[in-house]
Amino acid sequence: MTKRPSLRASVPTPADEAARAVEQVRELQRRQDAPITGADTPMTTSTIHLPVDLLSALRQAAERRATNRAIADDKGRGGRPSVSEIVVELLTRHRDELDKLD
Numbered sequence: 001m002t003k004r005p006s007l008r009a010s011v012p013t014p015a016d017e018a019a020r021a022v023e024q025v026r027e028l029q030r031r032q033d034a035p036i037t038g039a040d041t042p043m044t045t046s047t048i049h050l051p052v053d054l055l056s057a058l059r060q061a062a063e064r065r066a067t068n069r070a071i072a073d074d075k076g077r078g079g080r081p082s083v084s085e086i087v088v089e090l091l092t093r094h095r096d097e098l099d100k101l102d
Contacts (some may be wrong), residue, residue: 058083 050058062081069079091098 061086
């Protein structure tokens with residue numbers, strides 16, 4: 001009869017676990033220290049109340065943008081309409097006005 005392998009052989013040593021944890025922490029710190037670009041910007045979800053006509057205008061603008069991108073794209077894929085993207089762009093453009101509000 002052959003001897004079964006020890007269960008202890010499949011358990012990582014504490015030193016290996018510690019080294020892996022340290023590397024994970026360093027990677028998280030590198031990500032935090034990296035400059036924030038458009039795609040890396042932390043986002044959140046919020047619920048806001050808008051007049052129906054403004055929401056309709058935002059949706060239409062998002063549709064137009066998606067259609068224009070599809071036309072400009074060689075493969076005809078423009079992505080899906082994004083009202084959030086329109087809102088972010090408008091708020092970014094008028095950020096100085098937001099900062100002055102009381």
